Amino acid sequence: MDRRILPAIILLILFFIGLLPLSTLLFSPLLKGGSWGIYMEAFTTRNSLNLLGRSIVLSTSVSLLAGAVGTPLGLLLSRTDLPARRLFAAIFTIPLLIPPYANAIAWFDILHKAGLSGILFGFPGVVFVLTFSFYPIVMLLSMAHSRAIESHLEEAALLHAPWFTVIGKITLPLMKFSILLGMALVFLLSMGEIGVPTFLRYPVYPVEILSHFSAFYDFHRAAASSIPLLLIALLLMIPLAGGMDSTPITMKGTSLRIPIEGKWRSILLTIIATGAFLVLLPYAALLHSMGTGNPGEVLQIAGDSLLRSIALAGTGATIITALGSIMGYVIARRFPMSGWIQAIVLLLFALPGAVMGVGIIGLWNRPITEWFYASPLIILMGYVARYIVLGVVASTAGIAMIPSSLEEAATLHGAGTARILTGILMPLTGRFLIAGWFLSFVFCFRDFDTTFLLQPAGWDTLPVLLFTYMANGEPRTVAGIAGIMALSSLTVAAAGLITTGFLRQWRT
């Protein structure tokens, strides 16, 4: 089979689910009788510029702080000889698994109990909660990349310099791409965040899009307002996508450990343990509030939404894993145009959910596609478009570890593509695909921005319910729903860890 056919089909799918909705954003204000004036308003009115400026300052601050926290944490937890690194890494990942606005509620809950909730409102509070929610992205990318550096590169340097210099001159520069990618993702995710700024009363640009759409039902203006965010995402992601293939890492990876000796060992351990305690503290408070309230009543309020969330996230994760595994194969085996596939899935993830949501509405909200638009399928399409990258990354990581000679050997014995996929690749990458499924589930489960815009009547999910209650519910009920949200996400993540750990042991 021509090696261009499979990537071409994948690009077509990505165009259909992601790029086509985005292109409607660009042109629909004109096509539907709008005018250039709408575009100009998005870029030039005082209010828009003011909000855009705020969003940029906010996202830059969060991105810098997340880089400053996530990079050293990633190095410490992946490469040093400090004890309990895996446990700490799991704890420090938790804030990413919980929706940012649930994190905001958790911090509000604990500060409220201490009579300090006032300090959480406004710019510093939003920066704090978003940094808390997104630093794990930089941490996890730093961990993955620092482990993938060929060990000889550091060993060669160790013959001439101490570890401190080797980290500064060899390790960190080789990780530069991952750190920048992580910070760019944090920037874009912060830029698109709606829940936290709304809860903490800090007006930002994406809320403008949301209010044009949901308060004034003005789709043209919402679409035009999305364009600056789309442009910012493109400006950031295009150079990074270009650098993806030039990162000097190998899959051989490293087992070299950075020895932490003397007083530094106890200092760093104390800092990490304190950090882990601070990460767990708001969730403990949230669960405490949930326990002291009326859990039965909260469960009654949230039960249906919880079931819908589980059904949608489970279906979304399954589609993402299936599609992502094929895309991952194309990327890992370096098919033609695989760089484009990587760049597009990353862009779709990095785009603010509101932008993607408005684009999908623009494309599908027509009489002829009403059957699709008014069904939960529209939410699933939003999930797949936004989170397909998770399935792709998991599958790429798994397939890249399998030498292509295994497939070639099977081909020589007459195996076709389907037999190779089911007989060789699937059994060997099963653990990665299952990890990808759990990860995709958690992200679909926690999604708010896309679901809020796309949900058909009667299909509100747990995050949407939480957002509704945040505006006009009792604090105890809000804390209870946020607690259910956090507990469900953590249960799924823990199940994922246990399953993949079990599969790894079983295989070896």
Added chain:
Amino acid sequence: MAHIELKEVSRYYGERPAVMNLTLSIARGERLVLFGPSGCGKTTVLRLIAGLIPPDSGEIWIDGRLASRNEKILMKPHERNASMVFQDLALWPHMTVRENLQFALRFRKIPPGERENRIRETLRTMGMEEYADVKPSHLSGGQQQRVAIARALITRPRILLLDEPFSSLDLETAYRIRSEILKLQKELKFTLIHVTHDRDEALHMADRVAFMRNGKVVKMSGVEEAGAYFEELKKRVQGD
């Protein structure tokens, strides 16, 4: 006094022994070749001497100083005055050729002017002067090999460790670079420990050959005796 001494050194990777109760003494300025099949522990010996890994048991002495003992590295790798050329060369991809060499000199007490002179001189010796500002990925395999050797030699090390660095080169280039190293070794008188499983390479580079199998030295011999032993091994294999 021996330059490098390994006393009853063992090193395991999990349950698998890589080096077992190895005792070895290497004189200053000697050229020792570690010869043996893949997985017999040759590279592990180099890494133990470089201080990149500690022994699980036993002692390693360098220049009369205890360098490693029983799971502890007592002299850090950069304090051992050793350089190494890795099998995959390990050139830092984000640095130019000049920067690769500059990094190696970073912690040596050499005045900045002298540093630049030494970089120029080393690059000239290796025929790489015109590639000083090029990144390794833009060089051919042979050129990269020369840069790796230049980086190893620029510090004027007392110990040079070569981990099969010629295995990916064609015969002619490999022979030429080996000869250059031998010339430099005679000039600078560093102790050379060379890992290979190539018979001709072993005979070309060695004063002594240590034949290794299953983490142990099974025979130690001079070059002539090694040549005869190789013939004997060949006949034995053909007889099988």
